[in-house]
């Protein structure tokens with residue numbers, strides 16, 4: 289028999305940890321396709337995390353301009369505070385600003401109030417620097433807890449993870465980055481890359497990312513898909529008025 293207190297505690301823990309089970313890519317694509325970033329079949333969403341970065345972000349923007357592709361940038365509030373002009377340049381170039389939190393800390397080790405403050409603060413910093421209201425939220429490490437979900441809702445953001453990543457925070461060649469994406473990507477998917485090395489010990493990891501971008505455009509062509517930002521891929525938060 290489960291005692292009432294134990295039952296409540298178990299339910300609380302299940303509620304807290306449950307959504308993190310969706311961290312498994314295959315499971316979340318099957319269970320929550322929208323949350324995983326599965327959108328229009330003829331489209332692929334291109335997303336970058338951990339910026340803005342004074343070196344990586346301009347290099348990514350330049351490559352995207354050459355390729356004629358726009359993307360969504362999940363920004364860290366702390367990085368936006370340090371480099372507001374870089375955050376502004378992302379939106380000025382026609383890309384979409386989104387929220388990755390203020391600090392890059394796992395939500396599992398933070399309390400719900402702390403998580404809520406972090407996400408709300410990040411959304412406000414991103415909005416102030418870019419002059420646009422962000423629509424999307426992706427938690428650090430893709431660890432989505434119940435607190436992350438509540439925080440996103442409070443900040444008017446829709447959580448989105450990814451269906452394919454390039455593991456570009458590791459020491460990889462551009463061909464390796466593209467190969468990892470290719471092994472996971474299907475039409476309608478969302479690609480996760482990084483325009484900053486601020487969360488990895490691999491200095492300049494974004495160089496491989498930049499060099500992999502033409503390969504990813506080729507991959508999108510082979511899949512018969514157009515690459516673009518999340519705003520062209522998924523429905524936005526209901527009631528956002530946009």
Ligand SMILES: [Zn+2]
Pocket residue numbers: 337338388392428429487
């Ligand atoms: Zn990150």
